[in-house]
Amino acid sequence: MKLDDLLNHSSEWLKGTGPNSDIVVSSRLRLARNLDKFPFPHWADKKQGEDVFTAIEAAVGKIDYLKNITTYKLAELDSVDKQFLVERHLMSLEHAQKTNHKALIIDEDEVLSLMINEEDHIRCQVMQSGFNLFEAWNIINKIDDSLAKELAFAFSRDWGYLTACPTNTGTGMRGSVMLHLPALVMTHQVDRILAAISKLSFTTRGLYGEGTQATGNFFQISNQVSLGHSEEEIIENINGLIRQIIEQENQARELMVSRNRAMLEDRINRSFGILKSAHIITSQETIELLSMVRLGCDLNMLKDIGCPNINELFIITQPAHLQKMEGKRLSSQERDVKRADIIRDRLKKY
Amino acid sequence: MLCDICGKNQATVHLTEIVDEQMNELHLCEECARQKSAQMESQFGLSELLAGMAEFEKPSKEKELEFATLKCPNCGLTYSDFKKIGRLGCGGCYTAFKKYLGPLLKKIHGSSIHFGKSPFKAGRGAKKRIDLSELRSKLQKAIEAEEFEEAASIRDQIKNFEEKQSQQNDVPKEQA
Numbered sequence: 001m002k003l004d005d006l007l008n009h010s011s012e013w014l015k016g017t018g019p020n021s022d023i024v025v026s027s028r029l030r031l032a033r034n035l036d037k038f039p040f041p042h043w044a045d046k047k048q049g050e051d052v053f054t055a056i057e058a059a060v061g062k063i064d065y066l067k068n069i070t071t072y073k074l075a076e077l078d079s080v081d082k083q084f085l086v087e088r089h090l091m092s093l094e095h096a097q098k099t100n101h102k103a104l105i106i107d108e109d110e111v112l113s114l115m116i117n118e119e120d121h122i123r124c125q126v127m128q129s130g131f132n133l134f135e136a137w138n139i140i141n142k143i144d145d146s147l148a149k150e151l152a153f154a155f156s157r158d159w160g161y162l163t164a165c166p167t168n169t170g171t172g173m174r175g176s177v178m179l180h181l182p183a184l185v186m187t188h189q190v191d192r193i194l195a196a197i198s199k200l201s202f203t204t205r206g207l208y209g210e211g212t213q214a215t216g217n218f219f220q221i222s223n224q225v226s227l228g229h230s231e232e233e234i235i236e237n238i239n240g241l242i243r244q245i246i247e248q249e250n251q252a253r254e255l256m257v258s259r260n261r262a263m264l265e266d267r268i269n270r271s272f273g274i275l276k277s278a279h280i281i282t283s284q285e286t287i288e289l290l291s292m293v294r295l296g297c298d299l300n301m302l303k304d305i306g307c308p309n310i311n312e313l314f315i316i317t318q319p320a321h322l323q324k325m326e327g328k329r330l331s332s333q334e335r336d337v338k339r340a341d342i343i344r345d346r347l348k349k350y
Numbered sequence: 351m352l353c354d355i356c357g358k359n360q361a362t363v364h365l366t367e368i369v370d371e372q373m374n375e376l377h378l379c380e381e382c383a384r385q386k387s388a389q390m391e392s393q394f395g396l397s398e399l400l401a402g403m404a405e406f407e408k409p410s411k412e413k414e415l416e417f418a419t420l421k422c423p424n425c426g427l428t429y430s431d432f433k434k435i436g437r438l439g440c441g442g443c444y445t446a447f448k449k450y451l452g453p454l455l456k457k458i459h460g461s462s463i464h465f466g467k468s469p470f471k472a473g474r475g476a477k478k479r480i481d482l483s484e485l486r487s488k489l490q491k492a493i494e495a496e497e498f499e500e501a502a503s504i505r506d507q508i509k510n511f512e513e514k515q516s517q518q519n520d521v522p523k524e525q526a
Contacts, residue, residue: 036441039425043439119437141467148469154441158491159455160464162441166451167458169444171466201460228461228503 001070001108003081007324011088011110011127014315016307018130022298023246025178025218025311026127028089029136029235031144032163032172033122036152040164041101041117049101052121059150060105060114063143068108074099080329083320089127091115112143119164120172122147131242133175133235141231160227170227175238178207179245182217182295183252193245194219201225202241207287216287221245257299268296276347280333281340286317305350313346353379422446461500463488465507482511 013026034040038052057071074082074095082096090113091104105114115123124147126140147153154162161172168174184190194204201224206215221242223234256264271292275281294310296302315321317339323330326338351361359379409417420429427439429447438444444451456462485508492501 034441037424039440040437042435042437043425043427144467153469155469156441156444156464157468158463158488159444159451160466160468162438162444164437166438166455169455170459170464173466225459225461227455227459227464230465231467233465 001068003072003077003084004324006084006088006110007321009110010308010312011315013089013110013127013129014308014311015129016311018128018132020246021130021307023180023249024131024242025180026089026129027132027136028125028127028176028178029133029140030123030125030174030176031140031161032120032168032174033124033144033147033151033161034154034163035121036154038121040120042119042164044101044117046100049117053101053103053116055151056114056116056122056147057103057105059147062150063146065146066107066112066143069105069112070108072104072106074102074104080320080323084324087315087318087320092118092123094118095123111139120168131177131239131246133177133239136175137231137235167224168226171229171231171234173226173231173234174222175235176205176220176222177238177242179219179221179242179249180217180291180294181219181245181249182291183256184245184249185217186256187252189248189252190219193248197221197241200241202238215284216291218287218291253295253299264299265301268292268299268301272296272302272347275343276350277344278340279344280336281343282336283317283319283339286339286343287314290314302350305347309346313343317342351377353377353382355379355382420447456497456500461503462497463492463500463504482508485511 013028018024018027035052035055038044039048041049041052044052060066060069072085077085077099079096082099085091085104086093086096088110090106090110092115095102095104095115095118101117103116105116106112111127113125113127115125124140124143126136126143128136128139156162160170163169163172181190184193197204203222203224205220205222207218207220221238223238226234229237271289275286275289275293290310290313293302293305294307297305297307297310316325319332319335322335322338322342325342330338353359353361354377356379359381361377361379363378363380363383364375414430417429417433421427422439422443423446424442425439427443429450432438432443432447438447452462485504489501489504489508492498492504
């Protein structure tokens with residue numbers, strides 16, 4: 001599968017299906033694994049880095065139920081391609097930097113992605129649409145078992161899977177749930193909730209993970225603790241927290257609809273109006289306006305647009321996507337024009 | 351005075367930077383200072399935090415020497431290297447630095463005993479089942495290491511597990 005083919009393809013996590021998909025955009029699990037005896041990527045020399053890549057690629061090739069997978073060597077991709085993969089949440093920002101011996105394996109549905117030689121030898125990630133961590137666990141657990149048959153992982157009976165950074169030791173698992181919380185933001189409750197979350201050893205991040213700001217009312221919540229609990233317990237803990245946040249967001253939405261319906265309809269329709277008529281628009285403004293339109297769809301205030309279409313706009317209006325679609329490099333000003341063109345075109349029938 | 355970086359604007363921010371024990375004074379305009387501080391923020395990452403977690407006081411000269419000579423036999427990374435970069439060198443480092451990593455893991459995770467899956471048990475229907483005898487041996491270890499908080503948490507897990515088992519009569523009792 002060529003990288004450009006992904007352009008005409010909708011990722012699994014953007015489908016807008018799955019439980020609670022009006023509030024939960026996607027659920028993601030990742031497992032960190034390392035090969036026994038080999039130095040971790042940052043400490044490995046060229047030969048060791050290549051050996052690790054070869055061993056993992058061969059192991060993945062032996063898993064017969066993983067069909068239609070493609071391997072990309074990061075050193076062979078240009079900066080737009082790398083940014084494109086980050087925008088699709090198929091790899092981390094860190095993986096796009098210092099690309100020696102780094103590779104990415106993804107499956108056709110963009111459910112599975114395997115980063116090789118990121119911070120750890122293997123960062124295996126499974127994405128699902130909606131609130132669905134246990135389904136993601138079933139998939140990733142099976143893949144991990146298959147890999148464990150082919151590769152000797154660095155593991156200790158006391159401390160579990162051994163990782164480059166001690167914050168991932170143990171299960172090596174990080175579960176993240178991407179939430180869309182416009183009502184909690186508009187009713188100024190979100191800071192209080194995020195403060196409470198950080199006290200419970202969970203972290204909140206923006207759309208693109210570590211080091212990114214929360215924009216457009218999107219928040220990514222993940223566990224910090226990976227040792228001392230089983231994988232199922234960790235997932236159950238995240239789920240318990242997410243269920244409470246969903247309930248709070250739902251309450252805030254109901255409150256706004258009952259008390260401030262006119263204000264809400266005004267903001268949603270104005271946002272929709274700007275998107276339908278703008279000729280120059282930044283990605284920041286796009287995300288903020290699309291967030292309101294998405295809320296309008298969820299509350300049935302904007303009919304017929306459909307959540308998947310809005311979700312898709314979030315991603316195809318990102319800088320690297322615009323440049324891939326145009327087939328050439330675009331300056332930031334050129335992108336703002338192109339972005340507005342695409343949005344007007346996609347929304348004109350509504 | 352003009353800005354040291356761009357040489358165009360008036361320097362309004364004065365910064366003292368210490369790199370490799372060399373002190374540098376920087377005079378920057380507001381714009382360059384903002385960029386510089388963004389750079390510094392991105393550099394101040396996990397490794398500093400981890401190093402800070404590992405001990406509260408500045409280590410003594412003898413300790414520093416011990417950290418510099420404590421070396422992983424598999425990959426050659428020293429404990430000083432780990433404190434500097436915040437990353438271990440290989441799986442073997444966990445054994446080589448066991449004495450320091452145990453308390454560090456406990457600080458990070460609130461526990462230093464793994465309860466998750468294991469690659470050795472991987473296989474068909476690999477839903478992890480808590481192994482009671484393994485739990486008991488972990489409890490014993492925790493008590494021996496005087497990790498009483500840990501021990502209490504394991505004890506609760508055993509109790510929990512036994513209660514669940516007694517509720518499900520169809521599940522055969524596991525021998526300890």
